[in-house]
Amino acid sequence: MTLPTLTIGNKNYSSWSMRPWLALRWADIRFEEQIIPLGPRGLGPNPDILAVSPTGTVPVLELASGERIWDSVSICEWAHEQAPEAKLWPEVSIARALARSAVAEMHSGFSALRKALPMNIKRVKRDHSISAETQVQIDRFDALLQSLITRFGGGQASWIFGHPTIVDAFFAPIATRVRTYNVKVSAPVEAWCQTVFSDSAFRAWEAAARKETWIITETDEA
Ligand SMILES: N[C@@H](CCC(=O)N[C@@H](CS)C(=O)NCC(=O)O)C(=O)O
Structure with missing residues (x-):
């Protein structure tokens, strides 16, 4: 089975990347990860990130179907829908x-x-x-x-x-x-x-x- 791939920034610095990474782990959803090192590269978005994310930002989750989910909240929402039993959102x-x-x-x-x-x-x-x-x-x-x-x-x-x-x-x-x-x-x-x-x-x-x-x-x- 092809696993989804979460593209993230450096783990030391990328706070937006940490959020869905934790949510996916807490929901026991298996995924591959790819790291693109962040850092200043002159003007404009990082081309390495742009190649996988339409906004030029990480995190982005690529599903087995090739669909890309390009925002931290949306990836967490997706994780919740895949594994509702993890209760990533409270039940009440x-x-x-x-x-x-x-x-x-x-x-x-x-x-x-x-x-x-x-x-x-x-x-x-x-x-x-x-x-x-x-x-x-x-x-x-x-x-x-x-x-x-x-x-x-x-x-x-x-x-x-x-x-x-x-x-x-x-x-x-x-x-x-x-x-x-x-x-x-x-x-x-x-x-x-x-x-x-x-x-x-x-x-x-x-x-x-x-x-x-x-x-x-x-x-x-x-
Ligand atoms: N709205 C986005 C924001 C993500 C964001 O700003 N990510 C930063 C890294 S933490 C980024 O990719 N910056 C581009 C860069 O450093 O080249 C989300 O929540 O997913």
């Missing part, structure tokens, strides 16, 4: 609606946070200064996750909805930024970060990221 209607709101907010928002604190799994930067604008978004991230964990996750050191969902996948790259840049978060969110860090799929991604030798200098110097 209102929980699912709030979960989708949180994912949409991550997908279209938090731009200051994403820009100022780029994902860089290998990096440890204890003395990072945080602007007022970024702090507002950190506070929003913390309040959002705290409210969902308290209401749906039982308030325990666990997944946001009690088991891995697309929301955890979407916020997992922020957990790595909390660690990299020594960001202060509330106790429930810190406990959730530790849940992510001890997850076997996350650990596999992290181990591969640590072995990568590609460097994006501007991200390493941020």
Whole structure:
């Protein structure tokens, strides 16, 4: 059987790639992976990515039929439809609606946070200064996750909805930024970060990221 192929960026840096990769693993969907190293190449989209993705961005999932799904949310939705038993979206209607709101907010928002604190799994930067604008978004991230964990996750050191969902996948790259840049978060969110860090799929991604030798200098110097 031909497996779908997920094309992703460097595991150390590509936060959008990590999201569907985790969702596919949590749903037990087998796939091949192809890595295209990211990094500045002058003006315009990366031609290697453009060859597989109409937007010139990763992730993109190519199905056995040749169809391509070119966005992180859509790939996660596809994973949910392939393996509904994994409950990548929560089962309860209102929980699912709030979960989708949180994912949409991550997908279209938090731009200051994403820009100022780029994902860089290998990096440890204890003395990072945080602007007022970024702090507002950190506070929003913390309040959002705290409210969902308290209401749906039982308030325990666990997944946001009690088991891995697309929301955890979407916020997992922020957990790595909390660690990299020594960001202060509330106790429930810190406990959730530790849940992510001890997850076997996350650990596999992290181990591969640590072995990568590609460097994006501007991200390493941020
Ligand atoms: N909307 C896209 C955004 C993906 C995105 O911005 N990916 C970045 C890497 S994390 C990318 O491919 N950038 C192009 C490049 O670095 O050449 C999605 O969610 O899938």
